[in-house]
Amino acid sequence: MQVRLTINGQPHELDVAPHRSLADVLRTDLAMTGTKVACAEGTCGSCTVLLDGRAVLSCLTFASACDSSKVATVEGSTPLLERLRDAFTAHDGFQCGFCTPGQLMSAVALLQRTPRPSRAEIRTAMAGNLCRCGAYEGIEQAVAAAAEAG
Ligand code: FES
Ligand code: FES
Known part of the structure; x- marks a missing residue:
């Protein structure tokens, strides 16, 4: 499915399978490997990003559920x-x-x-x-x- 994301202020339009995590899409599709994945099961916090200003575990967040959202990652500059x-x-x-x-x-x-x-x-x-x-x-x-x- 098509997902539109604004990541660190830059617009992206991505075609992602419904089951894929935001962490996987960031790291694999966008080469934004600053977001780390250690446990991939929601216990370590290494994959934390901001989704519309709120800290979320991107390993547990479906990218397909983030359409039209703003994502901030460690690659950003504020x-x-x-x-x-x-x-x-x-x-x-x-x-x-x-x-x-x-x-x-x-x-x-x-x-x-x-x-x-x-x-x-x-x-x-x-x-x-x-x-x-x-x-x-x-x-x-x-x-x-x-x-x-x-
Ligand atoms: S990778 Fe450990 S909480 Fe997401
Ligand atoms: S895991 Fe090495 S600095 Fe935190």
Whole structure:
């Protein structure tokens, strides 16, 4: 079926089978491999993207259900995403970096709805994003620093 998506501000028209995930379409059809897939079953958060401003797990989201939606991925460039990228670098918010795209997109969603979150709100908002390297302290500090810099 035909699906129209605006991804990071760019319009796309795609022919996708109804069962395919948004993560698969982004990575395979559009070569947007910044969105990672670790578990493919909704438990790790590495595939997090924004769908009409809301953080979603793109491995569990049917691309066919996203017609006429706006998608934001880690390949995008917005002042908030850039601020978070800088803060993750400055505060050691990653080690291997595999979880980082999902962490960044969850943090974007958080700071868009709550520009000055408490540490507890940061931990709650980021709880669905697992980090096998255990970089949680740096991630929390990075999100807090990006909020303070906004
Ligand atoms: S890859 Fe989607 S939640 Fe793990
Ligand atoms: S930085 Fe390696 S999984 Fe998070």
